[in-house]
Amino acid sequence: MDPMTCPVHIRPEVLAVPAYTQGGAPVKEGYKLSSNENPFPPLPAVQRAVAEAPINRYAVAAMPELRAQIGALFGFNQELSQSHVHIAAGSVSILYQLVEATVGEGDNYVYPWPSFEAYPMLAIGGGGEGRRVRGNDDGTHNLDAMLEAIDSRTRVVILCTPNNPTGPTITKEQFANFMERVPQEVLVVLDEAYRELVTDTNAIHGEEVLDKHSNLVVLRTFSKAYGLAGLRIGYGVGHPSIWQACRVTGIPLSVTTQAEMAARVSLETEAQEELQANIQELVHRRERLIAGLREQGYTVPDSQANYVWLPLGEAAQSLAVAFAQEGTLVRCFQGEGVRISVGEEDSIDEVLRITAAYREDAAL
Numbered sequence: 001m002d003p004m005t006c007p008v009h010i011r012p013e014v015l016a017v018p019a020y021t022q023g024g025a026p027v028k029e030g031y032k033l034s035s036n037e038n039p040f041p042p043l044p045a046v047q048r049a050v051a052e053a054p055i056n057r058y059a060v061a062a063m064p065e066l067r068a069q070i071g072a073l074f075g076f077n078q079e080l081s082q083s084h085v086h087i088a089a090g091s092v093s094i095l096y097q098l099v100e101a102t103v104g105e106g107d108n109y110v111y112p113w114p115s116f117e118a119y120p121m122l123a124i125g126g127g128g129e130g131r132r133v134r135g136n137d138d139g140t141h142n143l144d145a146m147l148e149a150i151d152s153r154t155r156v157v158i159l160c161t162p163n164n165p166t167g168p169t170i171t172k173e174q175f176a177n178f179m180e181r182v183p184q185e186v187l188v189v190l191d192e193a194y195r196e197l198v199t200d201t202n203a204i205h206g207e208e209v210l211d212k213h214s215n216l217v218v219l220r221t222f223s224k225a226y227g228l229a230g231l232r233i234g235y236g237v238g239h240p241s242i243w244q245a246c247r248v249t250g251i252p253l254s255v256t257t258q259a260e261m262a263a264r265v266s267l268e269t270e271a272q273e274e275l276q277a278n279i280q281e282l283v284h285r286r287e288r289l290i291a292g293l294r295e296q297g298y299t300v301p302d303s304q305a306n307y308v309w310l311p312l313g314e315a316a317q318s319l320a321v322a323f324a325q326e327g328t329l330v331r332c333f334q335g336e337g338v339r340i341s342v343g344e345e346d347s348i349d350e351v352l353r354i355t356a357a358y359r360e361d362a363a364l
């Protein structure tokens, strides 16, 4: 039987979309700088917690201790934390839960582009339409154009700060302005997957504005700054009734006890000291990488996350190939640019070596 011909009916709208492709594994001695992962090994305390978690039982889905720890980051007391915090197997899961709960047949949601590669696929299951809005040349969202894209059938607007893959944040002022103009019945999702790496004091932080807007939810993850990508755990904070809906659309019992325990330990004071030191080191490497690339003559938007963006347009592919030839993997957005994660200390020098050689060869 022809393996390319599907033996059962697949919806045409599903066939029309390419599946998510993961950043691949590096060859030779290179670095994997294609998925914004954390290069530091897990803390011993986290590893112990994972090893000791019982795996013959289902997790206790409510996870009251973890919800209280997360709620405290947003200024909620124990009781409010239980209703305002939602935990799932990665914040990507929460994006799907939210869109499935809100965007029906004939509805739409608005998202920025270039941005997180999961955004375009969110409504395939529900038959809604994703509307992408091109960002500005400096890598920021075009918030005016996003507002203009909203119509009476728009249910969700996604904002990504810092934006993956370009790097810049939304400022407090831009955000306030946006929220003033967005219709109040439209859900605004503030995706802050890289919140812990943000150092710019002008940047919007979800915890500072959540109490002002009942149509706002903030998404965070343990995958990036906290280095738990492989365990799959993220969270959302916002109005309790929104999470009620997400418990209907979500797949039950997807978060494992291992992930829960690793997250709990990560938020404890002792681990926080080590994690914050690692984060500072990553910020340091980020600044070194940006400065080095700019010195070589590249245009690099300000990044507040653990990656940098080279908006090379049609040349993106050839730079990604140059990296692959050296065994280091970066993420290529065809015709747009190349995203390079901030990895191991030595990876910074390796990146700068490859980009310098590429610039000479390509006579950019």
Ligand SMILES: *Cc1c(COP(=O)(O)O)cnc(C)c1O
Residues within 6 Å of the ligand: 036, 089, 090, 091, 092, 093, 116, 160, 164, 191, 193, 220, 221, 222, 223, 224, 229, 232, 233, 234
């Ligand atoms: C990595 C990332 C996520 C989510 O990660 P999970 O591992 O699913 O928690 C969400 N949004 C953006 C913008 C990301 O880059």
